[in-house]
Amino acid sequence: NAGVTQTPKFRVLKTGQSMTLLCAQDMNHEYMYWYRQDPGMGLRLIHYSVGEGTTAKGEVPDGYNVSRLKKQNFLLGLESAAPSQTSVYFCASSYLGANQPQHFGDGTRLSIL
Amino acid sequence: AQSVTQLGSHVSVSEGALVLLRCNYSSSVPPYLFWYVQYPNQGLQLLLKYTTGATLVKGINGFEAEFKKSETSFHLTKPSAHMSDAAEYFCAVSDPQAGTALIFGKGTTLSVSS
Numbered sequence: 001n002a003g004v005t006q007t008p009k010f011r012v013l014k015t016g017q018s019m020t021l022l023c024a025q026d027m028n029h030e031y032m033y034w035y036r037q038d039p040g041m042g043l044r045l046i047h048y049s050v051g052e053g054t055t056a057k058g059e060v061p062d063g064y065n066v067s068r069l070k071k072q073n074f075l076l077g078l079e080s081a082a083p084s085q086t087s088v089y090f091c092a093s094s095y096l097g098a099n100q101p102q103h104f105g106d107g108t109r110l111s112i113l
Numbered sequence: 114a115q116s117v118t119q120l121g122s123h124v125s126v127s128e129g130a131l132v133l134l135r136c137n138y139s140s141s142v143p144p145y146l147f148w149y150v151q152y153p154n155q156g157l158q159l160l161l162k163y164t165t166g167a168t169l170v171k172g173i174n175g176f177e178a179e180f181k182k183s184e185t186s187f188h189l190t191k192p193s194a195h196m197s198d199a200a201e202y203f204c205a206v207s208d209p210q211a212g213t214a215l216i217f218g219k220g221t222t223l224s225v226s227s
Binding site: 004033035040041042043044045048058090092098099101102103104105106107 | 122145147149154155156157158159162164165203207208214215217218219220
């Protein structure tokens, strides 16, 4: 009963390095999301996907790219990491429809020095 | 545009006391409303949701919330706090007509003292 799994759980990067965060869900959900959580800011949507092969920008997309090549996976990429991207990143997934609750992973804690 | 305001970034109660966490929303259409809880070093878990129908919604762990359209509110309550309720709580809203993504409030940290 895995649900939403995020890899890795922790990572430290140097400014300018690149990396990819992986999100996998085993619930056959159509929609997937990437959020970042910063103290006092709640969760802010970075990018989302409404199905395999589709992606869309959220509230704070700059500096990030995403891909949804397979329905169960949603990748978040940082091409050139900046200290402002130090955050906790959460992936979520849901069935079709705005009335469906989102299921969250446990997060990836990313520090950029 | 939709928005969510959670009044009070930090709420402290004694064990056994009433818990009241406030949430107000701004939306041009009746929204779908959600409360999530986040325990330390974990992701968010759904507590309850309102989509249509009965305006008083019961969730897990003894929590409930009431949708009040006239007040644009969706406050979360629990009659008697338990130490295990200490966590961060997020109110969220989605637009039934336009959106798939949730708009989250900034969160309220609940502390429970013995």
